Amino acid sequence: MQRDIQEVLFTSEELQAKVKELGAAISRDYKGKELLMIGVLRGAVIFMADLARAIDIPLALDFMAVSSYGASTSTSGVVRILKDLDEDLEKKHVLVVEDIIDSGLTLNYLMELLRSRNPASVKLCTLLSKPERRQVNVEVDYMGFSIPDAFVVGYGLDYAEKYRNLPFIGVLKPEVYK
Numbered sequence: 001m002q003r004d005i006q007e008v009l010f011t012s013e014e015l016q017a018k019v020k021e022l023g024a025a026i027s028r029d030y031k032g033k034e035l036l037m038i039g040v041l042r043g044a045v046i047f048m049a050d051l052a053r054a055i056d057i058p059l060a061l062d063f064m065a066v067s068s069y070g071a072s073t074s075t076s077g078v079v080r081i082l083k084d085l086d087e088d089l090e091k092k093h094v095l096v097v098e099d100i101i102d103s104g105l106t107l108n109y110l111m112e113l114l115r116s117r118n119p120a121s122v123k124l125c126t127l128l129s130k131p132e133r134r135q136v137n138v139e140v141d142y143m144g145f146s147i148p149d150a151f152v153v154g155y156g157l158d159y160a161e162k163y164r165n166l167p168f169i170g171v172l173k174p175e176v177y178k
Contacts, residue, residue: 001163005154005170009147012167015127015155016050018144022125023054025142026095030057033120036092040110041065041083043099046156046164047127051097062087068106079109089117095142099156100128104138111138128152128169151177 010018026035035055039048041063052061065083094114101107107124114122125142132149151174153159154166159177 001166004163004173004176005166006173008168008170009150009152010145010155010169012155015144015169018127019047019050020054022142022144023051023056026051026125027056030055030059030093030095033057033093035059036087036089036094036119037061038085038094038096038114039063040096040098042164043156043158044097044127047099048097051125060087064110066106066110079106081113089114089119091118091120094119094122096122096124098124098126100130100152101126101138101140102130102133103135105135107138108136127155128157 035057037048037052037059039045039061042065048061052059062085063083064081064085067080067082068078096107096111096114098107111122111124123141124139126140127144129140129143129146130149131146150171151159152169153163153172154169156164157169158164159172163172
């Protein structure tokens, strides 16, 4: 798998330092509140697991699965909910955890959907953001890293369901996905 990587953007150590920093900020901001973290499957699972362990206040976890990519490298713009939440959001403080924001189309749709369910608050935490690719503005409350327009994998991010288990985030060689 590593021979398919053109360049490592963030090492495991850099990722863990950023997760610790985000966890401290979230712990501080939600102190005294009940936090429900919603992970966007499947890419956010590894990041969310590490982030949850870096937060030192009580929290609950739930997951949604949405799709707008399929096996492609760019969004179709059509968002499908594959798995909805088990938790009721009414009057809860919700933190959506995402691996990467690209066009913003999926997250914009998801955030509006969650806001319509009457939570006390809805905020967004993403590990990565590609501002050059943004088609709609999405307000990010907690962000790990801003990255250039490159196809990245590792630490939960995939191409055709591969590379998620890499301990770092790297740029995938174009010849792998073209």
